[in-house]
Amino acid sequence: MKTKVKSHLRKTKKGKRRVRQHYRKIKGGLIPKDKRKIFEFFAKQDIEYGGDMDFGEKKNKRFNKLQRFNTHIGSPGFVDLPDDYEVAWHVHPCYGYKTPSQEDMADFIHDLGNQAHIIFSGNTAISVVKTKKSNQLKKLSKKNLEKRYDSLYNNLENKKFNTKTIENIFINQLKKDGFKVLIHKKDAPIRLPIKVVE
Numbered sequence: 001m002k003t004k005v006k007s008h009l010r011k012t013k014k015g016k017r018r019v020r021q022h023y024r025k026i027k028g029g030l031i032p033k034d035k036r037k038i039f040e041f042f043a044k045q046d047i048e049y050g051g052d053m054d055f056g057e058k059k060n061k062r063f064n065k066l067q068r069f070n071t072h073i074g075s076p077g078f079v080d081l082p083d084d085y086e087v088a089w090h091v092h093p094c095y096g097y098k099t100p101s102q103e104d105m106a107d108f109i110h111d112l113g114n115q116a117h118i119i120f121s122g123n124t125a126i127s128v129v130k131t132k133k134s135n136q137l138k139k140l141s142k143k144n145l146e147k148r149y150d151s152l153y154n155n156l157e158n159k160k161f162n163t164k165t166i167e168n169i170f171i172n173q174l175k176k177d178g179f180k181v182l183i184h185k186k187d188a189p190i191r192l193p194i195k196v197v198e
């Protein structure tokens with residue numbers, strides 16, 4: 001999978017990925033409703049699963065459909081994900097927050113390949129998508145990023161807010177940091193504003 005992706009990529013001097021000109025008109029990746037259910041199945045297990053997604057086959061002028069994905073089996077509360085893919089996904093089983101953890105955010109920000117990260121939790125899904133503004137956060141080390149988001153969670157928990165409120169405030173902070181945060185309604189296809197590299 002990696003080899004194929006690489007063969008279509010040009011590298012800039014700094015080694016960053018660049019999307020070919022003729023792919024720029026495509027607005028993003030699409031996970032159709034029936035495929036979304038597969039990820040919801042993983043989200044209902046009592047351990048974490050996660051992996052990468054690759055978007056290929058052109059559905060219409062605007063979106064490329066999910067073509068393949070891989071799955072890593074984790075443990076309760078943890079799944080290790082390799083970097084360097086367009087989109088990463090993982091599940092948050094029914095306990096805990098639907099929002100990304102401090103470790104999720106630190107890893108995502110420092111993973112130069114990932115443009116978006118989706119978290120499936122029950123029947124809902126939340127996508128966090130990078131922007132130029134959010135990319136500024138790369139200046140902070142992973143450790144500092146973890147601390148930053150960890151202290152936000154801790155503050156909110158100390159104030160005894162309920163889970164839903166904590167999630168909403170956390171999402172607002174991510175938006176302030178420049179991320180696009182998409183909350184995908186139940187049973188709807190998932191559309192991701194990413195640059196698909198074929």
Ligand SMILES: [Zn+2]
Pocket residue numbers: 090091092100101104
């Ligand atoms: Zn997580």
